[in-house]
Amino acid sequence: xxxxxxxxxxxxxxxxxxxxxxxxxxxxxxxxxxxxxxxxxxxxxxxxxxxxxxxxxxxxxxxxxxxxxxxxxxxxxxxxxxxxxxxxxxxxxxxxxxxxxxxxxxxxxxxxxxxxxxxxxxxxxxxxxxxxxxxxxxxxxxxxxxxxxxxxxxxxxxxxxxxxxx
Amino acid sequence: xxxxxxxxxxxxxxxxxxxxxxxxxxxxxxxxxxxxxxxxxxxxxxxxxxxxxxxxxxxxxxxxxxxxxxxxxxxxxxxxxxxxxxxxxxxxxxxxxxxxxxxxxxxxxxx
Numbered sequence: 001x002x003x004x005x006x007x008x009x010x011x012x013x014x015x016x017x018x019x020x021x022x023x024x025x026x027x028x029x030x031x032x033x034x035x036x037x038x039x040x041x042x043x044x045x046x047x048x049x050x051x052x053x054x055x056x057x058x059x060x061x062x063x064x065x066x067x068x069x070x071x072x073x074x075x076x077x078x079x080x081x082x083x084x085x086x087x088x089x090x091x092x093x094x095x096x097x098x099x100x101x102x103x104x105x106x107x108x109x110x111x112x113x114x115x116x117x118x119x120x121x122x123x124x125x126x127x128x129x130x131x132x133x134x135x136x137x138x139x140x141x142x143x144x145x146x147x148x149x150x151x152x153x154x155x156x157x158x159x160x161x162x163x164x165x166x
Numbered sequence: 167x168x169x170x171x172x173x174x175x176x177x178x179x180x181x182x183x184x185x186x187x188x189x190x191x192x193x194x195x196x197x198x199x200x201x202x203x204x205x206x207x208x209x210x211x212x213x214x215x216x217x218x219x220x221x222x223x224x225x226x227x228x229x230x231x232x233x234x235x236x237x238x239x240x241x242x243x244x245x246x247x248x249x250x251x252x253x254x255x256x257x258x259x260x261x262x263x264x265x266x267x268x269x270x271x272x273x274x275x276x277x
Contacts, residue, residue: 008167012175019179019202023186028194035198038179042205048167051212054239058208061243066201066250073254074194077261095188103181107174116170120213121220127233128212136233137240148244155248159255165262 004122007048015041028074032067039063049120051128172213179206193257193267197250204246208239 018037025031039062046055126132137145179202186199215235222231257267264271 004167008171012171015175016178016182019182022198022202023182023190023195028192031195031198035202038202039205042209045209046212049212049216051216051236054208054212054236057240057243058205061247062201062205066247069250069254070194070198073258076258077267092189096185098188099181099185102184103177106177106181110170110173110177113170115173116168118169118217119220120167120169120172120216121223122167122216125216125219125223127215127219127230128236132230132233133236133240136230137237141237144241148241151245151248155251159251162252162255162259 004048007044008122011041011044011048014038015045029071032070032074035070036063036067039067046128048122049128050123050125053128053130053133169213169217172210176206176210176213179203179209191269193260193269193272196269197253197257201246201250204242208242211235211239211242 015038018034018041021034022031022038025034039058043055043058043063046052046058183199183203183206186202187196190196190199212235215232217232218235219229219232222229260272261267
């Protein structure tokens with residue numbers, strides 16, 4: 001078992017454990033912090049796959065911007081106490097069973113596919129570097145890139161319009 | 167690293183996100199679980215991109231196969247950021263109107 005495999009299993013365990021803590025924490029602030037831990041673990045996976053640009057973007061955009069927005073909203077609403085009302089225990093159990101059944105069905109469907117002889121290249125390969133991605137982004141994908149800037153503009157206008165007082 | 171490890175890891179994260187959406191009633195936590203599901207899909211896209219690259223790199227060492235998958239991940243992140251800003255604005259407006267973020271108060275689509 002070499003260092004790459006050890007890192008893979010470690011990051012997987014961290015990701016799944018912190019994802020479970022996201023949905024079981026009572027306090028929303030703790031949920032946000034565990035979600036940040038999940039994003040860091042997923043960024044570790046990206047680094048392991050040598051997708052360095054996406055690893056950095058994941059940390060900057062998700063852990064840096066989006067999660068700060070979540071924390072800001074939670075603290076703005078003063079939700080940082082355990083305000084979640086007691087709910088029907090059976091409903092909670094039914095949700096867990098439904099999710100577990102989905103996982104079971106998907107794993108059973110995918111465990112014997114012939115894709116499983118394939119390997120994902122770890123630690124090498126230069127398609128994830130910013131040189132290659134930037135060249136592709138500004139030649140082949142330049143129209144979607146510009147359209148996404150319009151999407152950002154409209155989202156910004158929409159957020160301001162929705163969020164302002166009557 | 168075999169590709170099915172990544173498939174099962176992404177499936178586990180996605181299912182945890184679905185369980186969170188189904189069991190929690192705080193709208194912000196439901197929103198965070200949606201982000202978790204998006205990230206599971208992103209991880210799987212990157213893993214498949216590297217798988218595709220490895221398959222093509224045997225024939226041609228200078229190939230750029232698999233770049234598309236990583237750019238899709240980039241665009242998913244862009245759309246997720248826009249979605250979060252609008253969604254949190256809606257949640258703030260909802261909190262201002264009904265002083266709660268419990269989704270059970272929202273099942274009537276009126277107030």
